[in-house]
Amino acid sequence: MTSALFIVSEEGYWGEECIEPLTTLTDAGVDVTVATPTGGAPVIDERSIDPENVGEELAEHVREVHETDERLNNPEKLARVDARDYDAVVFPGGHGTEWDINQDRHARQALLQAVAGDEGKALVVCHAVGILAFTREADGSLLVEGRDVTGFPNEWEEGIVDDDDLMPDGRKLPYWVEDEVVAAGANWDAELDADTSVTVDGDLITGRGPGSSADAARTLLDELGVA
Numbered sequence: 001m002t003s004a005l006f007i008v009s010e011e012g013y014w015g016e017e018c019i020e021p022l023t024t025l026t027d028a029g030v031d032v033t034v035a036t037p038t039g040g041a042p043v044i045d046e047r048s049i050d051p052e053n054v055g056e057e058l059a060e061h062v063r064e065v066h067e068t069d070e071r072l073n074n075p076e077k078l079a080r081v082d083a084r085d086y087d088a089v090v091f092p093g094g095h096g097t098e099w100d101i102n103q104d105r106h107a108r109q110a111l112l113q114a115v116a117g118d119e120g121k122a123l124v125v126c127h128a129v130g131i132l133a134f135t136r137e138a139d140g141s142l143l144v145e146g147r148d149v150t151g152f153p154n155e156w157e158e159g160i161v162d163d164d165d166l167m168p169d170g171r172k173l174p175y176w177v178e179d180e181v182v183a184a185g186a187n188w189d190a191e192l193d194a195d196t197s198v199t200v201d202g203d204l205i206t207g208r209g210p211g212s213s214a215d216a217a218r219t220l221l222d223e224l225g226v227a
Contacts, residue, residue: 002226003031005086006071007078007107008042009128012096015048015062016210017125021090022072023065024217028226032071033086037100037107039077045094047168048210083110087119087224093126093152093209095160095167098174102131111135112143115203123220125207126152126177132206133180145185149206150197153190154178156209 004025008018026032036042044066051059066072083089089110091101101107111131114122124131129151132144157176165173182188190208191197196215197208205223207216 001029001031002088002224003033003086004088004090005081005083005110006032006034006090006092007101007110008034008036008072008075008092009094009096009099009101010036010038010040010043011099012043012045012094013048013092014045014094014126014210015066016054016058017094017207017213018042018092019062019065020213021092021123021125021217021220022069024214025090025221028221030088030221030224030226033081034071034075035078035081036075037078037104039075039080041073042075043096045096048094054210078104078106078110081110083113083120086114088121088123088220089114090220091122091124091128091131093128093207095127095173097128098130098177099171101128102134107131108135112137115143121203121205121220121223123205123207123216124151125213125216126209129206130175130177130180132186133177133184142184144181146187147204148187148189148199148201149181149204150190150199150208150212151181151188151206152177152209153192155190155192
């Protein structure tokens, strides 16, 4: 059976970016395991389940899965899982990833392992794309250098943080994803004129943001050869 490891933030994941791929892969028969940095239940960004932000139907669906899915409620400790045991590793986005997942050495190792061989795949969505700016190959080169990627664009970030880079919850955003990933040598195109943006570069798949989550999940299934 095809398997996937989801590495989810405990600092605030964006609901649609996790739940959409999680349910899409599960419905396709993929065996999904969830891991978090400490093994604690992942925390959802409350803005992503606010009906005024995302609509009542999506908010209700995401909240229900978040609260009832056993895999989300009892995740594995990230350090105790081996990405090489899975066909794909998925990194859902959310601003929270900037405080834990993107800075976690085990998450970076999992990303490297997922794209190192001929079999593995990695799907990285939205703010989680920032992990690409900090992940290095064994020879010291940056994983993302020269790769085509999409992700959460500066133009959208400008509408969220204030002039001091403070988030709506008062936390200061440590960096902007586009700036860091471009500085690391990526070929960046968030395709702002398109409704969705999903980019495939070898074994690496990136998705722009919430609205691209469904396309990203279907793209991953196609790359895995899962009908």
